[in-house]
Amino acid sequence: MPTPAHQLPGGPTDLNRRVATLERELRELRAARRARHTSLDVDGSLRLVDAQGNVLTEMTSSFDADRRAAVAAYEERGDRRFYAALAAGDLAFGIDGMRRQDEGRVAFADLGDRLELYLSSGSRESAASSLVVMYSGTAPGSGDSLIDLVTDRVAVGGVLTAGSIAVGTTTVTPSGANIPTSFLVTGLNVRGSTFRAYVTAATAVPGGAGVTGVGATNVTSGGFTLWVTRANTTPTALYWMVIGQ
Known part of the structure; x- marks a missing residue:
């Protein structure tokens, strides 16, 4: 007459081995699904790619061939690819293929006796229009916003407008x-x-x-x-x- 022991394939030890193998294969399967569109290149770049092959986020050792970079993120808009990259403490943003002086940048510098926050919307060396908008807590017109600017000199190269x-x-x-x-x-x-x-x-x-x-x-x-x-x-x-x- 069959007993419960007859249901064990090869005994309790063999069953434990099979369960452990099944758990390992399940973990590998889950990892494979998570990394389905992730690539690791020979140049040390780690890229997250969507199902259509678009690069969404990239961790790389170089950016624009001349700077160290920690991470870059991309967004496709029509036939243009917008990016933001953190490189050696310099946050740059722009469109693939643009010149270095035309990209927007946010940089922080320790100058010893003072600290400097540098914001640029691009086109610093061209005649094209540039725009930097800063909101302090609320959008214009929806309530009080305050941005304190403490400096010895403020230069405005265009038309100055103010709500006051x-x-x-x-x-x-x-x-x-x-x-x-x-x-x-x-x-x-x-x-x-x-x-x-x-x-x-x-x-x-x-x-x-x-x-x-x-x-x-x-x-x-x-x-x-x-x-x-x-x-x-x-x-x-x-x-x-x-x-x-």
Whole structure:
């Protein structure tokens, strides 16, 4: 009559060996599935490749043939491949095939008596436009954002715009000679809690027979009142600026 022992293939020891072999093969199978699209090249590069052969992430000993690199990540967008690479403490990002000076970079340097954070959006040596956008906690318009810049010198090579500054030109026709005439400027949205307005007349004859005075009152975030007085009723262009603090 068969007993439970007859169900053991070759005895308990042989069963243990078979179970251990099965566990090892299962681990190897799982590892093979995880590494299905991963390649290790002869140059020391470890690449993660998707099913279509696109390189998603790369760990390599060289980047652009002249720099040490720790890791590079790629994203395919149409016929272009965007990348980000961390190389010797320098985070570079751009498009495959672009020149070194055209790539964006974020670098940190210890200069002994000071620390430096360098941001570049590329095109540093060309005439193409560059854009660097920094958000501090919230996006513009959704709440208070603060980026403190403490330095001895700030250089802006293009047009400077700020939510706390509004500029414009308004033409006012005096209601009579030597009579102060006002004009209400509206539609502004200057950021800040206190506001100042500065006005100057576009004229070649200040004083005497020309403009004798300009001014501004009731300055708020939304607008202010312009004033002009001149010796005649010639329409006068007034340049103005409102600054919020």
